[in-house]
Amino acid sequence: MVELASWKDGLAKSAIVEFTDGAVRNVAPPERVAVFDNDGTLWCEKPAYIQLDFIVRRLAEKAAADPGLAHEQPYLAASTADLSWFGGAITQHYQGDDTALKTLAGAVMSLHQSMPVEDHAALVNAFFAEATHPTLGRPYQSCVYAPMVELLRYLEAHEFTCYIVSGGGRDFMRPITDAIYGIPPERVVGSAQGLKFTGDDAGHGDLLIQPTLDVFDDGPEKPVRIWSRIGRRPILSAGNSNGDDEMLRYSGRPGRSALRLVVLHDDADREFSYTAGAERLLDHASTHAWTVVSMKNDWATVFGD
Amino acid sequence: MVELASWKDGLAKSAIVEFTDGAVRNVAPPERVAVFDNDGTLWCEKPAYIQLDFIVRRLAEKAAADPGLAHEQPYLAASTADLSWFGGAITQHYQGDDTALKTLAGAVMSLHQSMPVEDHAALVNAFFAEATHPTLGRPYQSCVYAPMVELLRYLEAHEFTCYIVSGGGRDFMRPITDAIYGIPPERVVGSAQGLKFTGDDAGHGDLLIQPTLDVFDDGPEKPVRIWSRIGRRPILSAGNSNGDDEMLRYSGRPGRSALRLVVLHDDADREFSYTAGAERLLDHASTHAWTVVSMKNDWATVFGD
Structure with missing residues (x-):
């Protein structure tokens, strides 16, 4: 059985365990949809986006x-x-x-x-094969939050389906998410440039990146892309900044409860400490009794090995 | 074991069986992606789109x-x-x-x-609960091609993941696809109107349909939406009209073969007989040796019970 071993006992862990148990009793597995922001929620976003x-x-x-x-x-x-x-x-x-x-x-x-698009993916793979975080001194691939990866596995063990819904680039995340999160490309939603199909005379074709923005997957666009991609409302959502506010508010609905997790960066010793850009989200977390996850107090470890 | 019992022995059935066997040997399961047009490929599109x-x-x-x-x-x-x-x-x-x-x-x-969007889904469900085909005399829900549904199950039994990629309305198909095809909403790609998130003061929100066209999922847009949604190239694709041409050409690539199926409507006795709107696709099928599926000659039955 998957355990939340990197989580300290406390309100956040209890809320996760209780909500999951309730969902197992009351929600059919196909409706157990969980959505996760990426930057600052699953991996480190400071001092700058990866x-x-x-x-x-x-x-x-x-x-x-x-x-x-x-x-x-x-x-x-x-x-x-x-x-x-x-x-x-x-x-x-x-x-x-x-x-x-x-x-x-x-x-x-x-x-x-x-x-x-495949050539772009190769560039992303080359970047992650060698790039390291400027201050943490570890490869970017290891700048993922171990308790959150554990949570993904915990939810999957309870027949949830987990998606990444990020303001970051869809085609920047996809080459690496399976390796670092166990989330395959078809469950990664993000911002994207336009694409254009170009065919040849041999009956084949490629998708070429265009110099246009197709989707900026942030704020009120996140619920839209969730519906576009999944066609179901999430019952669990996790974020850490104002751009996640609408996604959390879209989760659940009258008659169906949801768990909304807000990752609070309050751990300058092990990661970073900041609330800038999260003011509205934290305000809503307080008003609506969402579950705040303190990196300092709720996580026994921050990064895995 | 799932068998292709509704398929007569012939070139089309042999091509499917041989390609599937080869994919099982040579392609990792996550890459076994199959995409299907809907109107005229999975269900009847004459005398008018449902x-x-x-x-x-x-x-x-x-x-x-x-x-x-x-x-x-x-x-x-x-x-x-x-x-x-x-x-x-x-x-x-x-x-x-x-x-x-x-x-x-x-x-x-x-x-x-x-x-x-949920209210719209309820209207669609009400329509399918009572509407019948104007000339076939059967509920629209029963106007699906039994051999194609069998093919979906056959591919899934060989660890393929099947998606619908249709020019029809995404939110028109999704309420019914699980019941009639066994394809859940998260694997339905289609045309869509714009959506807008609207929140309330209680921390909840809804997605409201906008009077704009967001995506017209036809022709060269189909490969774009496939990449957007799945992030992988299909290795099997099936269509029946010119709007499917680019999707079929996008399947496979040098070094990785693909099976491209073209459903030919040549059975006026059991369904309809027409090639209008499929001229370019049939021309490419001939030029590039794609697999043409004759409803008349390759299918023992057209509709299930």
Whole structure:
């Protein structure tokens, strides 16, 4: 039997065990749908999203191959590993100035333009084979939260089906989720660029990445993509930031209870401590009695081996 | 063991059995992905799409509730069961005149505006509980091709995962596919209207149907939605019209063979006989040696009991 061995006894663990037992008694297995945010919920999102590291490396590679680009942003910042430029683009966005963010977005959209989706997956695999976290000193593949992976297995042992529903890139996560979470690509929902089918005369064809944003899977879009993909309401949902608020509110409905988990980053010793970007979610957790998971108090271990 | 008892011995049945045996030897189960068109491939699409009957009934209900509408198209045609008006809209479209089709599309988009997705599903269930095919004299639920349902079970018995990928409405198919095909909602891909999350103060929320088209899952869009949903290339695909051509061409790739099935409607006695709308697909089937399934010659039975 799968046990929640990395979870300390407490309100969060009790809530999970009690809810799961209730679902086993009252909910048919196909309706036992659980959805998990990724960045900050299943793996570490500080000091920057892991996907941003991938993008910066790819921008630097592009500038190295085309030196004319190396004097323009964001290629200059990427080539000189000036991560503050990227942070500044986001800060300026929140201050009402989208100039730098639009420059970045344009470069990101064109980064893999016309590349077949399988070639993109190979680049992602190459990144994860060697990239390490800048401060934790461990491979990104090992920056996943062991208690959450344990929870995925615990739920599956009780005939839940678990999905990742992330604002991060769908095609950035998919090559790695089976290995690190045991979640196959068909259960990964995320943001995505446009794709275009291009066929040849031999009766075959490929999907090529387009320089457009097809889905930004965050906030109110998360419930929409859940219905689009699954066609069922989740009965368990887990997130850690404001972008997960609507997903948690979409879980359950009158007459069918749901467990809503909010991962609280309060463990500066073992991971990071922050609530910025989670204000509304934490406020709703308090108002609606959602279950807050304290990394510091509820998890015996944070990272696995 | 699941047998293909409704299939006569012949090239099509042999191709299926041989391909399946090869996949069991050479392809890992998670990669054994099979995709099926719905209208004309799994269930009957003549004399009109089943979904059109649902829409006409709903338009007539709307006109009955709001008599002011009953003098306008398409409500007038729906209220008087004048199906020729609907056929005319399509014919005019192919002749370059979209006036009637735009009138119809606008009415269809607004038909379920602001309705929660669960309420729409209840309407679909009510339709299938009573509606019967206009000429075959059997409930629509029984207008599914028994050999194809047998094929779904046969593939599943060999650890394939089967999906429906249809130009028809995703939320029109999902309420019924588990009962008639054994395909759950999370494995149904189709066209869809926009959805919008709307929350309340109690921490809950609903998805409401919007008067916009989100996805038209036909032709070159089918491979895009397959990747979006599954993240794997199919190794088996089945269709019957030009809108399935790209899906079949996207199956397999150099180094990995695929089985592409084209259902040929050549059985006027037991179903219908037509190739209109399938010209390009049949041409490609001939050029690329895809497997044509003759309803007349390859199927011992067409419909189950």
